[in-house]
Amino acid sequence: MSAVRVTVWNEYIHEVEVPRIAEIYPEGIHGCIRDFLQEAGHTVQTATLRQPLHGLTDEVLDSTDVLIWWGHAAHDKVEDEVVERVWQRVVAGMGLIVLHSGHASKIFRRVCGTPTGYLRWREAGEQEILWVVEPSHPIAQGIDQKIIIPNEEMYGERFNIPAPDELVFLGWFEGGEVFRSGCCFHRGRGRVFYFQPGHETFPIYHQPEIQQVIKNAVLWTAPQGEINPGTEEGNFTPSPPIMPLRDRGYQAADEVHSKK
Amino acid sequence: MSAVRVTVWNEYIHEVEVPRIAEIYPEGIHGCIRDFLQEAGHTVQTATLRQPLHGLTDEVLDSTDVLIWWGHAAHDKVEDEVVERVWQRVVAGMGLIVLHSGHASKIFRRVCGTPTGYLRWREAGEQEILWVVEPSHPIAQGIDQKIIIPNEEMYGERFNIPAPDELVFLGWFEGGEVFRSGCCFHRGRGRVFYFQPGHETFPIYHQPEIQQVIKNAVLWTAPQGEINPGTEEGNFTPSPPIMPLRDRGYQAADEVHSKK
Amino acid sequence: MSAVRVTVWNEYIHEVEVPRIAEIYPEGIHGCIRDFLQEAGHTVQTATLRQPLHGLTDEVLDSTDVLIWWGHAAHDKVEDEVVERVWQRVVAGMGLIVLHSGHASKIFRRVCGTPTGYLRWREAGEQEILWVVEPSHPIAQGIDQKIIIPNEEMYGERFNIPAPDELVFLGWFEGGEVFRSGCCFHRGRGRVFYFQPGHETFPIYHQPEIQQVIKNAVLWTAPQGEINPGTEEGNFTPSPPIMPLRDRGYQAADEVHSKK
């Protein structure tokens, strides 16, 4: 395993405003995630909503291999320009891990192309059981069949995502619902993992198995090869033929300008 | 087969500005497509860029089961607000067929979540051979193994789309390139089909096999069940449990407002 | 909707040997399914294990568009030769619907390529809730979000299937498990649907929503185009080039016989 440069982004509102949440995450959800990823040997920085550009400057993004995203109450406050730049870097190869209520974030909607905010939900502290559907998937390594989460907010189907490229976990909720809780997507050169657990009023990110999954996901979403802004396919100039063409006397319509 | 309400949208610039293109499509590409779909028994209207709201008013969209999209030189001229409303209707169940250079349109980028404008291209009038990869797919019915297109603009891989949910056609080009030329995607309740053939300087939409594929695609993308704006999952109110929950004395954090 | 020629295959052991099962299905599970499919306008025949060739003669298979399969206690008794012929017809385009404990049948293992018999199970009469994951899928039409099955045998993940091409239903079980309960696969020209509900000691196939799903599945798995034994790709003779080849003076190795 090689060290990955991770940036943990957190909206960081609930922990500031609600004392009982601050007790669970005294340094914010991002602080908790930063700590266990650092312990695993990764290089971790954090960024939050209130910082200029939400802490996601060019400098920060350019030194990020994997971005972790937690948001909930203020998705609309995230600037479109920042979302655009994050998306540009994802399709160029940066990994993206979207956690829990980040399902309704602008960046997740952007990579999915669907209204991902739609799902059933209920905040009743009920038990969740997270089942491994693909035991050989890298993100499931070290997890023995299932993870029991004593208290969690319920998220239930239908979850309005495109069918994931790989489905790793399914969630069971005490009240009768199921959820596609661990979903992999590929977008451009980047890998995206959505992981449902993590309601702010429960100490879910302190649970070792949940940390294990996130650590696995960091390795899985880390870029394959270099992060590449993607102009290598040469989009503004035509590509010469590799094989000889028969001469058909064809003239491209010079009148047709501003190609693609 | 039942009649489908189709709207054919065309940028309609090349046919107006370039005489030799006007000769091929005197009533525009949209006019040609309208004609063969009407002949097939469908109810067809057209819309173009220059109309107010690009012809895609609420009234028009509300009476559209399948929207066909051809654009090339003016993708940036399409208003974001119109794109947003088209997207809303696609995820609610309207079918979307994106043709040829529509690969770089805002609506296709939106449903794909990737920079779909990236690909190799060359305008040399070379021959394309379109191979059927899935002969039992509804969109391939009536096509015997392959379609030969005598002259076509080359589009080559890598095409920066998410892996399609179903890959129906692969294109071969004389100069040495290949392309995923017929791709199905599911987004929300809607079906999306991308079909590569159709450069404006060649009479490709007059070719019977190409018309056959588009007619098949209209049937395949037509809504399954009613078009539903999608709030049925009740996103702003919690869902009551279906099964009894154990009482854990949990109180939701009332302080956490503005849920999802 | 056009009538489909359906053959319902049932092992037909439990209903003969166990009185309380016979009470639920006096004419066998196949009789129950036959009845509601006939009522829906289809042409239905049945076949069972004890018949010569298990009732699946060439004549029967040749007049079958969709085969429904229920088996449990005697998968090993099904002749390999019959399995081979069923498989040949599936890949040629016949639909296949595998029900409940048919998950461990030879034919399902054959089309999946995995040991599909592996899963968790428990026969405790607990409640199942079947959730629609893809509300716009043809097989989910007419189902409003979920189906509640008052008593069902539990089947739980990990279910050892290849990732389905389309996942339509997820099952929730009272005891804490989840299951991919409605799965679509494409094999050759044929469509395969696995549907988990239907333990023999409960009247599940009498439940209207379950019948609705099976009726939908008959329409979805029905052949697209003609059933074709599949030699059209000309496998024993080389294909002439479509485009002229450069002469390289190459001679195929005549010494290499018995091509493919």
Next chain:
Amino acid sequence: MSAVRVTVWNEYIHEVEVPRIAEIYPEGIHGCIRDFLQEAGHTVQTATLRQPLHGLTDEVLDSTDVLIWWGHAAHDKVEDEVVERVWQRVVAGMGLIVLHSGHASKIFRRVCGTPTGYLRWREAGEQEILWVVEPSHPIAQGIDQKIIIPNEEMYGERFNIPAPDELVFLGWFEGGEVFRSGCCFHRGRGRVFYFQPGHETFPIYHQPEIQQVIKNAVLWTAPQGEINPGTEEGNFTPSPPIMPLRDRGYQAADEVHSKK
């Protein structure tokens, strides 16, 4: 990168019988592949058709992480019992790389569940261009957009495989055909990669880019976690409930024996 235990299986008929093929591969195709994999640091053994059990004894399989398969003229000579044991190990987690004419082998048909022998073919020494469809896939690392193979047997669509879980390469042939030349499948805990290049009369496995792809594929198909015969899901005994069940007074039918 850690060393992988690879076994290269080769039918080893053409190299023995045809002098000009022996010149290209004096130690057999398996010898050539063994050499470049050893050089890459892997532990490599070989096995061939004529050995007892085709060289695939329990001892050999038990010490194999990734099995590479090349066969052509004698697929029928491979014992079903050996195929069964190879398949058992693949679904338990062993990687499988199937090369070129191995497309029609018993083991590939077994994991695919389709008549994979069907495709178009022609032995004319024409040029192939292999395009990278997914540049960020681990198997494509180090390959810059395309590989040109000066002379290759043509394999063309339709190739009768299930839609691959990941499509990495597409092949272009001079005579007008295209082919899904690099395909990933997941079966049980095992990963399978099919790679089309490698006709015996051309020195294709001596080409550095082709070796690069095979080296990448060894790493990608190597087991994730331990190879596990798969009984962990406890298939012959029922699973106790994780959550308490309501008592419904249900008695399982003791008369129904020999469960699953």
